[in-house]
Amino acid sequence: MNQLENIRLFLLDMDGTFYLGDRVLDGSRPFVEKIDSLPDCQLAFLTNNSSKNRRDYVAKLSRMGFSFADHQVITSGEAAAIYLKRQKPGARIFLLGTESLEQEFLDAGFVLTDENPDYAVLGFDLNLTYERLRRLCDFVRSGVPYIATHPDFNCPIENGGFIPDTGAMIAFVEASTGKRPLVIGKPNRYIIDSAAEKFHLPHDRIAMVGDRLYTDIAVGANSGITSILVLSGETSLKDLEDSDIQPDYIFQDLGELAEQL
Incomplete structure (x- = not known):
């Protein structure tokens, strides 16, 4: 067969x-x-790509003339949420990511926090600050379980070229802490x-x-x-x-x- x-x-x-x-x-x-x-x-x-959520992609596909339901798109961000929900539903998450990724985790029932997280999650984040990266490194050093949505070093942009992606931030954290995350994507x-x-x-x-x-x-x-x-x-x-x-x-x-x- x-x-x-x-x-x-x-x-x-x-x-x-x-x-x-x-x-x-x-x-x-x-x-x-x-x-x-x-x-x-x-x-x-x-x-x-964890910078967008399912609805963002469904909207793009709709503009192309296709009708798909939200559940027909799986991002590394949603996959990370599914993985963590299996580990600890309703966990406290320190999350680096876009507003779309934050909404993905909130919809999955997680609590987003900057204090005493159960997990530290690194996703694609266009508004990254040094302070947020420093806090992530602190959590990783202290032994908080560390998850990354995907390993891509660069993200292509529509007008050509690339911008640094989550993999580049993984390398930053590893250089500072000596630790690597569990990568979902x-x-x-x-x-x-x-x-x-x-x-x-x-x-x-x-x-x-x-x-x-x-x-x-x-x-x-x-x-x-x-x-x-x-x-x-x-x-x-x-x-x-x-x-x-x-x-x-x-x-x-x-x-x-x-x-x-």
């Missing part, structure tokens, strides 16, 4: 897989239509564990579809799910020749994947 026939949830990377900037990639609409026609299949978007399995819990599915019924070997495809190997590489974004066939990370399937784009379902 074709392994793809067993998949009940396709987790899609966004930029380079479903769209590029503000342009919907060829094959994305046929893929959505195909999934809609399969009664036992569903799709969700999975992103390491791709390529680590915790984000897939959170998705499996959210959709009530075993890992062998989930596939990750993306264009980056070191995040999208690596998370497949690290979590025991099917990995599907699309060549519509960052990775080319030549990149695969020298890579230790190999996908289970390769397609030109989501449209070609849809034809195989």
Whole structure:
């Protein structure tokens, strides 16, 4: 039996897989239509970007002409909240992150605090201050469990170029404290564990579809799910020749994947 026939949830990377900037990639609409026609299949978007919450992404997809529900988007921020809710519901959290990420944690029932936290959480934060970073280092040194939403060093911006991302802040804290966090986002399995819990599915019924070997495809190997590489974004066939990370399937784009379902 074709392994793809067993998949009940396709987790899609966004930029380079479903769209590029503000342009919907060829094959994305046929893929959505195909999934809609399969009664036992569903799709969700999975992103390491913790600066926005689910509603932000649903709004962007709506502007592109797609109608998705909030639950069909999973960010590393939501995955971190799911992970921590499993550890200690209603925990006190010292959080570095955007207002959207703060709202994600408040919606999950956590208490955000600057004093005596149960956990210290580092996410993407455009309003970071030295004082907040200093407090994070103090908490980490004192042994407060330390979580980061994702490991990306840089975040691409729409007009080209990059800005420092959460991974750069992880390096800052490590240089000061000698400690590294538990990282939730791709390529680590915790984000897939959170998705499996959210959709009530075993890992062998989930596939990750993306264009980056070191995040999208690596998370497949690290979590025991099917990995599907699309060549519509960052990775080319030549990149695969020298890579230790190999996908289970390769397609030109989501449209070609849809034809195989």
